Amino acid sequence: MPKSRRSARGSNSAQLRRYNERIVLQILRRLQQASKAELARAAQLTNAAIGAIIQSLHEDGLVEDLGKHHDGGRGQPATLLKLAPRGAFGFGVRIDRTNLETVLVDFEGRVIGRRSHEMILPAPEKALEIVRRDLENLRGLLSQDELARLTGIGLAQPFNLGAWLHELGLPEANFPLWDDFDLASKLEEVMGLPVFHENDGTAATVAELFYGLGRQHDNFLYFFLGPAIGGGLCMNGDVVRGVTGNAGDVAMMPVGPSRLSTAPRPRKSHDILLTRASLVAFARHLEPGEFPGISRLDLQTAVDNDHPRFNEWVEDCVDALTPALGAATALLDVPLVVIDSDLDGRFCEEITNNLSRALAAAAPEARNAPDIKFGTFGQDAGAIGAASLPMFFNFSPRASILTGEASDRTPGSQQSQVENR
Known part of the structure; x- marks a missing residue:
C-alpha cells in the first residue's frame, strides 16, 4: 500500500478515536454517571471499543470509578464511571466595560477560585498586569501534577469595547486604546498557555451548552x-x-x-x-x-x-x-x-x-x-463561559474533528498540552 494512503488511514483512525472519546465524555457529562454497557449503547459502539476508550480516559485521568452497582438482574454488578473533577482545569478571564474577572474551574465546571475587580476598564497594559497577577495567584491553588492538566485560558469580552458608550452611559475613558490591542496574544506570551478567545455572549453560550x-x-x-x-x-x-x-x-x-x-x-x-x-x-x-x-x-x-x-x-x-x-x-x-x-x-x-x-x-x-x-449560571455566566472555552475546544465532540478541519484554536495560538496527552 502506498505510504500516503497508509498515513491517511492512520490519520482518519486517530480522528475517529478522538471523536469517540469526546462522545463518551459528553455522555458522562449529561448522565453524570454510567456503566460501560450504558456508554456503549448510548455511543453506539462495541463493548471492546468502549473498553479501550475508557482505559485511555482512565490513563489520562479524565474519568474515575464510582464503585459497583447492581441493577437487580443476573451477573456481576457493573462499575459506574463519572468525570474526574480534577482531571482537567481551565482559566477564565472575562473583560467587560466595568469589570475584570478571572476564575479557575475544574472539569465539572465548578469554580475553584475567583478574582474580581469592579472598575471602569483601565488601559490595556494595566488590565493585562491585573489579569496576569490574578492568574498567577489562582495557579497556586493547583498542585504540580494538576498544573499539567491546565487546558488553557478562555478569554471572553465584547468585541467592540469602545462602541455604544452613549447608550450605556459610560465615559470614553480608555476604551479607544483597546481597538488595536490583542489581549489574547499578550496573555499567551506572559502566561505560556494557549488562549481561546470569543465574545462574551458566545462564551456564556458555551457554558450553558457544556455545563448547563x-x-x-x-x-x-x-x-x-x-x-x-x-x-x-x-x-x-x-x-x-x-x-x-x-x-x-x-x-x-x-x-x-x-x-x-x-x-x-x-x-x-x-x-x-x-x-x-x-x-x-x-x-x-x-x-x-x-x-x-x-x-x-x-x-x-x-x-x-x-x-x-x-x-x-x-x-x-x-x-x-x-x-x-x-x-x-x-x-x-x-x-x-x-x-x-x-x-x-x-x-x-x-x-x-x-x-x-x-x-x-x-x-x-x-x-x-x-x-x-x-x-444556569446567573452573574457567573460570563466568567464560567470564559473558563469553559478551553474545556469545550479540548473535549467537545464537534463533527469537524472527523474531517481534520478542527484546529480547536483561534489563529496563531499554541497547541493545547492536554490535547496532546
Whole structure:
C-alpha cells in the first residue's frame, strides 16, 4: 500500500478515536454517571471499543470509578464511571466595560477560585498586569501534577469595547486604546498557555451548552441580560460563531423606539435591542440622573421590593424582546430560548413568565412559540463561559474533528498540552 494512503488511514483512525472519546465524555457529562454497557449503547459502539476508550480516559485521568452497582438482574454488578473533577482545569478571564474577572474551574465546571475587580476598564497594559497577577495567584491553588492538566485560558469580552458608550452611559475613558490591542496574544506570551478567545455572549453560550441546559438540549438561542445584552446560538450541539465571531449578537437587533420617557431617543428611525433590553436601561429608568452609579445590588433590591419602575421597565423590555425573538426563531427554527442575567429571584420569574405569554400571543398561525427557560449560571455566566472555552475546544465532540478541519484554536495560538496527552 502506498505510504500516503497508509498515513491517511492512520490519520482518519486517530480522528475517529478522538471523536469517540469526546462522545463518551459528553455522555458522562449529561448522565453524570454510567456503566460501560450504558456508554456503549448510548455511543453506539462495541463493548471492546468502549473498553479501550475508557482505559485511555482512565490513563489520562479524565474519568474515575464510582464503585459497583447492581441493577437487580443476573451477573456481576457493573462499575459506574463519572468525570474526574480534577482531571482537567481551565482559566477564565472575562473583560467587560466595568469589570475584570478571572476564575479557575475544574472539569465539572465548578469554580475553584475567583478574582474580581469592579472598575471602569483601565488601559490595556494595566488590565493585562491585573489579569496576569490574578492568574498567577489562582495557579497556586493547583498542585504540580494538576498544573499539567491546565487546558488553557478562555478569554471572553465584547468585541467592540469602545462602541455604544452613549447608550450605556459610560465615559470614553480608555476604551479607544483597546481597538488595536490583542489581549489574547499578550496573555499567551506572559502566561505560556494557549488562549481561546470569543465574545462574551458566545462564551456564556458555551457554558450553558457544556455545563448547563445544553446537557439536555442541542438547539437553543441564548440571551444574557447584563449591563448590555449579549447572546449566542447553539445548533446541533455546537456553538455557531459566524464569520466574525459575532453570531447571536442580539444587542444589535433593530427594534422600535421605547415608550419610556427615560429612554434615550434613537439616532435613527429604529432603535437597537441593547437600548431597551439591558440592565443599563433598567438602571436609567430607575434613576435617570444617576444611573451610571447604580450597582447590581441596587437593581436587585428594586426588583425584590417590587419597585413600580421595575415593572414599567419589564413591560418595555418584553415589548422589545418579543418581535426580536419572533424574528430570530422564525429564521433559526430553534425550540428553546435561554435567558440568563446578572439578577436573579423574582427577576427571573417576571422576565420568563411575561415573555412566554407575549411570545405565545404573538405566535403566527401554525407556529408554536419557543420555550423560555432561565439560564444556569446567573452573574457567573460570563466568567464560567470564559473558563469553559478551553474545556469545550479540548473535549467537545464537534463533527469537524472527523474531517481534520478542527484546529480547536483561534489563529496563531499554541497547541493545547492536554490535547496532546
